[in-house]
Amino acid sequence: MDEVLENSEVGQFEFSKKVIVPAVYHIFLHPDDLERLEPVVPVIEEECKDGLNRRLERLNRKRFGRKQRYGIQARDWEVRVFANHEAGAEPSSVKVVSRLAPSQDREFVGAVTVRVKRPTDKSADKTTGKTTTHPPEAFDGGATKKTREASPPWGTLTYKDDGGEKVFPLTGDATSIGRGSSMDLVIRNSSEDVSRQHCRIRRDADGQVLISDLKSSNGTSLNGAALPPNIETPLTDQSEIALANGVVVLKFNRGRA
Secondary structure, X not given: OHHHHHHHHHOOEEOXXXXXXXXXXXXEEOHHHHHHHHHHHHXXXXXXXXXXXXXXXXXXXXXXXOOOEEEOOOOOOEEEXXXXXXXXXXXXXXXXXXXXXXXXXXXXXXXXXXXXXXXXXXXXXXXXXXXXXXXXXXXXXXXXOEOOOOOOOOEEEXXXXXXXXXXXXXXXXXXXXXXXXXXXXXXXXXXXXXXXXXXXXXXXXXXXXXXXXXXXXXXEEEOOEEOOEOOOEEOOOEEEXXXXXXXXXXXXXXXXX
């Protein structure tokens, strides 16, 4: 919660009559921590939204004569919790990535702010943190244009689930896919045909991209061919991945969208 609220301040963007507060907060936890907290992830997300609403109300009450009004460039907050599979991620660490607006609405609009909270050292009194802010490149008519991402995507997955049409940028070397909230790419599938841990895409040290089925209940297919469980298969630069006999189809494209 504290890291989310701090990001809401660091990532603000001021105009003459308004201040835009980041609306998107992606929280990354060590996989072991996320597995332990998975039952309460929805509560964490709602608590963060409530805290952000309270802070926004306080900011607008305490403007002390300032003409700017604080608000968000979205219909609602987007708070989601993911597993952090980055090399060097430590248990009890928290990484928060914030943006001014949801990517599906504005395509990576606004400042990208990353805040990392590392585990408290036993000899230290405070938890150390690191903040990096990438300012917007430009803005036009009150809306910022496309900016640099914290980690530029090397590929994309385009798909449609219960939440509609989506594009997921591939930025890390490993991406887990499934219905469970601990996955990097969470598939919204009310029929539950997609497994909680369904498949995984990995980019190796040589840049080759591989996919493996994680012993899913209804299987994974690559370009029409069923994948054996727990065996990595190379992806071509444009591939079609079908989950659970085609309940959800992901189109992989190597390169930026």
